[in-house]
Amino acid sequence: MTLTGEGLQPSEFALTAARAVADCAALSLREQARHLANDGLLGVIAGQDVGGLDLPLAFAVPVVAAAGSGLLGFPLMEALLLGRALQESLPREAEAVVSGEMLATIAWQGSVDAGREGESVVLNGWVARAACAGEADCLLVRLGTGTAALVPMDSEGIVVEDATGLDLTVPEHTVRLQGVIIPAARVLSENIWSLLCSEANVLRAAAILGSAEACLTLAQEHASTRRQFGRALSYNQAIRHALARQKLGLEGIRHAITRSVGDEAGALQRDAAFLAAGVYGSAISEGALQIHGGMGFTWDVPVHRHLRRVRALQAQGDANAALAALGRRYVGAIGPVADAAISG
Amino acid sequence: MTVIETEPPEVAATGDLSGEAYRAAMRRWLRANLPASFCSDSATFSPPTLQQSIAWEAAMYRAGLAGIIWPQAYGGHGRTLREHLIANQEIGAFAMPESVNSIGKELAGPIILAVGTEEQKRRFLPAILEMRDVWCQGFSEPEAGSDLAGLRTRATRDGDTFRINGQKIWTSGAYRAQRCLVLARTGPLEDRHRGLAMFAVRLDAKGVRVRPIKSIDGRESFCEVFFDDVEVLQSDALGAPDEGWAAAIRVLEIERATNRMYRAWRFENELRHLISACKSDPVLAQLVADHHYAVRLGEVVVDIEVLKAHVETAVDALVNGDRIGARGSLAKLHWSEAHQRFAALALELLAQASLPQLPAVQVARRRFEAIYLQARAETIYAGTTEIQLGIIADRILQLSKGK
Numbered sequence: 251m252t253l254t255g256e257g258l259q260p261s262e263f264a265l266t267a268a269r270a271v272a273d274c275a276a277l278s279l280r281e282q283a284r285h286l287a288n289d290g291l292l293g294v295i296a297g298q299d300v301g302g303l304d305l306p307l308a309f310a311v312p313v314v315a316a317a318g319s320g321l322l323g324f325p326l327m328e329a330l331l332l333g334r335a336l337q338e339s340l341p342r343e344a345e346a347v348v349s350g351e352m353l354a355t356i357a358w359q360g361s362v363d364a365g366r367e368g369e370s371v372v373l374n375g376w377v378a379r380a381a382c383a384g385e386a387d388c389l390l391v392r393l394g395t396g397t398a399a400l401v402p403m404d405s406e407g408i409v410v411e412d413a414t415g416l417d418l419t420v421p422e423h424t425v426r427l428q429g430v431i432i433p434a435a436r437v438l439s440e441n442i443w444s445l446l447c448s449e450a451n452v453l454r455a456a457a458i459l460g461s462a463e464a465c466l467t468l469a470q471e472h473a474s475t476r477r478q479f480g481r482a483l484s485y486n487q488a489i490r491h492a493l494a495r496q497k498l499g500l501e502g503i504r505h506a507i508t509r510s511v512g513d514e515a516g517a518l519q520r521d522a523a524f525l526a527a528g529v530y531g532s533a534i535s536e537g538a539l540q541i542h543g544g545m546g547f548t549w550d551v552p553v554h555r556h557l558r559r560v561r562a563l564q565a566q567g568d569a570n571a572a573l574a575a576l577g578r579r580y581v582g583a584i585g586p587v588a589d590a591a592i593s594g
Numbered sequence: 595m596t597v598i599e600t601e602p603p604e605v606a607a608t609g610d611l612s613g614e615a616y617r618a619a620m621r622r623w624l625r626a627n628l629p630a631s632f633c634s635d636s637a638t639f640s641p642p643t644l645q646q647s648i649a650w651e652a653a654m655y656r657a658g659l660a661g662i663i664w665p666q667a668y669g670g671h672g673r674t675l676r677e678h679l680i681a682n683q684e685i686g687a688f689a690m691p692e693s694v695n696s697i698g699k700e701l702a703g704p705i706i707l708a709v710g711t712e713e714q715k716r717r718f719l720p721a722i723l724e725m726r727d728v729w730c731q732g733f734s735e736p737e738a739g740s741d742l743a744g745l746r747t748r749a750t751r752d753g754d755t756f757r758i759n760g761q762k763i764w765t766s767g768a769y770r771a772q773r774c775l776v777l778a779r780t781g782p783l784e785d786r787h788r789g790l791a792m793f794a795v796r797l798d799a800k801g802v803r804v805r806p807i808k809s810i811d812g813r814e815s816f817c818e819v820f821f822d823d824v825e826v827l828q829s830d831a832l833g834a835p836d837e838g839w840a841a842a843i844r845v846l847e848i849e850r851a852t853n854r855m856y857r858a859w860r861f862e863n864e865l866r867h868l869i870s871a872c873k874s875d876p877v878l879a880q881l882v883a884d885h886h887y888a889v890r891l892g893e894v895v896v897d898i899e900v901l902k903a904h905v906e907t908a909v910d911a912l913v914n915g916d917r918i919g920a921r922g923s924l925a926k927l928h929w930s931e932a933h934q935r936f937a938a939l940a941l942e943l944l945a946q947a948s949l950p951q952l953p954a955v956q957v958a959r960r961r962f963e964a965i966y967l968q969a970r971a972e973t974i975y976a977g978t979t980e981i982q983l984g985i986i987a988d989r990i991l992q993l994s995k996g997k
Contacts (some may be wrong), residue, residue, distance in 0.1 A: 269991065289679050299601060390751035470991060470993070474994050484994050484995070491987065493983070493993060494983040494986035494987045494991065497924070497986050497990055501901070502900045505906070505907045506899060508903060509899065512906075518899070522900070526897045529896075545964070550842065570889065573888075573893065574889045574892060575890055575892075576892040576896070577891040577895065578892075580865075580895050581882050585873065586870060586954070587870045587871055587874045592689065593635055593636070593689045
């Protein structure tokens, strides 16, 4: 495999990822980590020095989309992002994540207070929306200062609690930190945390894309094979138009992701990809459920699993707050008429 | 009257420019030459007359802002589609009037390039770019709106000419046009989309009658056009006989996917104008800072980003040699509905302005009231929303219709 990305296309990773995700179905979390690592999927964007492929974020998109489509029960997005975020300041940990030896995750909600004591930092507080934290070796938590710290889960003072959550295959946890002491070297800079969060939005959009695509496929198949009033459901314009709207949303997500990983993309494009994916993805999965009728409300039809995951990802990225923040930033950057020419 | 005769030095220089340098040259030219009174975000806004519009668009063409990708042999600038996108991004950033010849430049021109003879290309294309010929589109009929294959206007061969009889409707700008791109039937009605041909009909020909229809925004822009035994020369028939439907489909695909490529960037100009006007008013400034409107304005920003993504994807596809096909319906559906949502939000916000209304708010209200009304047509023209959904269901999803 070419490590530089030259001549390699992101789409080439889709098939490998889909196969690996399918293989993971019956494996434990740690077995999944090793399996995904063996296929090179945990280090797609991490540097070569830590065992990664050093490819641009665009190459992680089909991998995470395949995980979404296959309902992978592993914190893949977190592993991908941590492999790169840790590579400079904590290369051993980065290497362990990329090789699948260490199970690491991220608490996406909340932050903890950090007090400096010599070469150590003492952490106190609550964080939440940490995928698979119950089995993880390390947890990245946001500090109140805007930085982040990698906390070993066997540290004294850590209490992991199960949390209610919609996603059935990637359980979320709440974690309490009471006087947890870590070396100051485990604190990552504000820039690294900020970039990680921004890139997480692209990968969340990718996961939602995978789920949305799976839902539309299921809905389309059902509409084409289920017969009512002597005809396939897809004969009816109401069903055809509903599916067409789902397709519009799906392509909107796909194109927004493509734009968000382009050469000129910034935080706005990454946020927009996530926000569009949340809106369209939930509409597609809810719409797919509706098209299945009563069957859609049954446990066995997997549409609800995707719907659960899409909603969990939306909440994980705090979509409403992100949308308001995007709106505020946009409004804040524009002056009143007297101060600014609009045209041009 | 505003005189537009300038041809600044960068016009000649753009031949060697590409990428960002090309963008900068286009932006410089627009800033230097676009009259403020043409811009609907200006306090001095006064819609240009037809003659002013024609002069302005001819100047834009000379500056390299029209016919961008058309071959130089036919008056075009021979540039790439990516440069076409760059130029359109710059055009979109200004609140300038819509082209009075977009049918010529974005529908008739491309179809002539695709199916026209060499003589037709040399005759029609430079005249479009130089604004000597303004075109309109004669597709819809009273009995064939969304169901275009049911059109009844008939073209009958008469020696070396054709005789056209019938009626077109919703023909935007017919009152100001020299030519009409007419889709007419040469075979029986039962043949549906077979037996259709396309013609470049002169609107000053004997037997043509144009009747404007007043639209909800008070304008009389779109029209009925009646053809009473109108003689059309063989040399004005576009494409081989019976290829009309295929050509029409190609036109409609182009129309949906690439026309007014600047649209996303114009939406952005509109959004910036709205926010700027709101921030000039003490009550509105408070409102747009609140969570509720921050969220709703954020939704508009996301809609615009998604539209840009649709446009860029279409450009990438075309650059890679792909046909746009039915995918143009996705972008059309998105922009038309997104623009209506935005226009409604703009009206809602501006209605809450303080009294007495500040000039900046008055300018914005005038602009957005017009946009709101005009946006109601956007989910109707170029194929209604329902038609676009049908196209996506039929041609992209390929859903079964059978029993």
